[in-house]
Amino acid sequence: MKTLAQLDHLNLDADTRMQVQMLIEQSQKEIHSQQLKIQALTMELAYLRRNLFGKKSESLSAHPDLFEETLQTDLAAVHAEIEQLDPSAKADSAKSTRSRAGRQPLPEHLPRIEHRHEPESCQCSQCGQNLVKIGEDISEQLDVEPAKFFVHRHIRPQYACKTCEIVTAAPIPLAIIDGGMAAPGLLSWVLTSKYLNHLPLYRLEQIAAREQVTLSRSTMAEWVGRSGVALQPLVDRLTWHLLQGNTLHADETPVAQLDPGKGKTRKAYLWAYRSNDLEPGPRIIIFDYQAGRSGRHAQSFLENWHGHLLVDDYGGYKALFAEKQTESCTELACWAHARRKFFDLHQANSSLMALEALQRIGNLYTIEVEGKDLTIAERQQLREEKSLPELEALHDWLVQTRAQTANGGGSAKALDYTLKRWGSLIRYAQTGHLPIDNNPVENVIRPIAIGKKNWLFTGSERAGQRAAAIQTLFGTAQLNGLNSSDWLKDTLIKLPTWPNSRIDELLPLPPEFIEMLRKNN
Template identity: 40%
Template sequence: MQLDLNNLPSDTTLLHRLVRDIAETVQHRDSEIERLQSIIKQLQRAQYGRRSERLDAGQLALGLEDLGVDVAAVEADQGSATAVPRPPNPRPKRKPLPEHLPREDVVLHVDCESCGCCGGPLHAIGESVSEMLDWVPAQLRVVRITRPKYACRTCNKVVQAAAPERPIAGGLATTALLAHVLVSKYCDHTPLYRQSQIFARHGVDLCRSTLAGWVGGACWWLEALHERLCKNVFASGHLFADDTPVPVLDPGRGRTKTGRLWVYVREQRPWSGPEPPAAVYLFEPDRRAQRPVSHLTQFKGVLHVDGYAGFEHLTSNGDVVLAACWAHTRRKFYEIVEATGSPVAAEALRRIGELYAIDARVRGKSPAYRLAERRSFSKPIVEALHSWLEAHLPRLPATSTLAEAIRYALSRWEGLTRFLQDGRIE
């Protein structure tokens, strides 16, 4: 809005309307500035904060490793040159080595059993024991399977033991070697071409295509286990659901595309449930609502979810009840406090923190006990928080980030308060 300050209207009504228009424009711009500042703060935390993905813990540890090596080399060089005795340290700097590791004893006796001073005989009065951590390098070996043949002299029938079934038909790899290749690839993030180079250093030529065939064959065997795990997990009455983006190779385009890894978790330890913890991962190329619907066709019960609207499709037949996540609600207020220092957002965090403290006190207890405690202590806090949020929402600019956070919480209030009806809900 541009104003000609030298030609303002003299009509009071027009001036009032002009002032209102200016105030509305300023309020809108202030809200937009606040929103953009919040986005900038989030990007700064993503790059420089604790949850940075630009420099992850592994990359930082790699840099610190190099620095530690250089420092140790300098200290060793100085120690060999000056040989200054260090003051005794009353506390050990390192943790003791784990007890489950095998021990190999190396006893160092003195060169002579008689005293070098007077020639008298020596007798044992004690010993000093220290430990060093050793590494036994992995080695490849060839398992030779011999099946003797036997023949009957009477009828000339030949008898021989059946050949054992191999995990990969016609393959050379034992189950132990397949497990090593899979763990190296998926847990240690060692690509197959690097594993091929490692095997070559052991004198065994295993090309990448051979290793890829082993991985594919092993995954075929694991599909049955995955299906069994899915059936077991989806038979539970309480699950947690979430998804995360993963980069996927896009052949022919020279780049990666974004897929989604969906996870469904069974966790009953907070309410002393009978089933052990378990997690099922399912890959999909996108985040469409039909993905969780297809995954959970056999599931009936309570599903703990975030604010993704696609989960709402699961409730159409009444078999699935959604419990909203307080952590996602809290995070929105936390980001506002970090970005703007809003006292209203800080107060919301304090009230949610009271709910967290009550739940921490009843974690591991029976569902009945948890429900009774929540209805006695958590319910008044939740009701007061709801009234407090509704009272503050009209006072805020509609487009502000704080108003968005409050609307996010109020629109999911039924799911957020589900834990007051079932002691098994987190």
């Protein structure tokens, strides 16, 4: 294709020159448009490939191994086969495996069952003299027992008074399900397996059958329903405590819900609201199951709440901020989402511009790591000294780079996303208690999103709400370092006779916070 400058070397009349010039300009516009389209498609293809086949890590140094788990399994099998053929290779194989694995000591809190292995004889095989103990060689192996079923037999002797002709017996212990055969431990196992390990009830039925125990799905479904109702007051109380904070994370994930009569599913949503780790108080996660993704659901949940709300760029939240401007609901933007735009761009075409953006944003996170264990006042000072200058330099660079970037491409979109939300993105650095991104709530949602591959859909809106309530309790327990199954078992034992005025003491919160609530009451 001839360029406009090359037309001067051709002997063309004015009309022909004008037509050729118009054709060249049109062709150049078409080429530019095609280049932008190719860039966008390349970026989209790389994004889809990464999500389908690659690791989800956004680390610049990550080198995804698509079959890492299978590779490790195959390597172990190959080593075992080599050892069968050549026993002398066992030591070298074990040594290389240990050096890679970096075996960790087994947890101290686990019970130990000791097995002492004494020699067959306490006399020396050479001279016959008695052997003297000089030490012990101790090695440990981790073991596990599958679900073990057993029966609690409650015996209530009955005593009679011959004079008064009355019969006396101890009262029947109250339970979540009156007259039911399920003890609190079994109810905890069913709920934990279903909502924490994402095992459908038919799989629990099969597990019990292998132990020659009959647990029908319909019976377990009834247990789940009744347990959900009994636990709902705890969820309501956790929600109240969450809304006392002035900073929240919010996010949502789609959930398929069965549509009765049509044999299909429709899309519902599990909304998540999480407390802020940079503020004092317990860590709480609340799941709210709703039939759609409309912003009115967030508005309804946060109806009387005021503070900073950290969200992604979903438009449903925009109406909430617009309507509550006078009520001090302030938007915080997520740097992880801004960074992701440049990461996808860099993955697609190794963009040097995207690489520099990632490095500059990485500097912000380095400062956050430095201030992780500081007090709020100390973190605010650190951000004023380091984060704000970094952000100012980043903004200048973004503006200059955008001025030199053509519209319509992936580079322009990544730059525009960050510049458009700049006011909400930098708000965190002006304080010592606001978070830099929305990763805390996304990390809590992720296991549930993975679990959807097992349970596929919820059977009804009520089932979704019940799942959200129980996930709230489990999620909060895990955030506070509690064993969810043990906490639930203990709570199901206490709940039938527990006074409502002391309900805070049953919440899955740290002991020090429970103690503080007890003193306040």
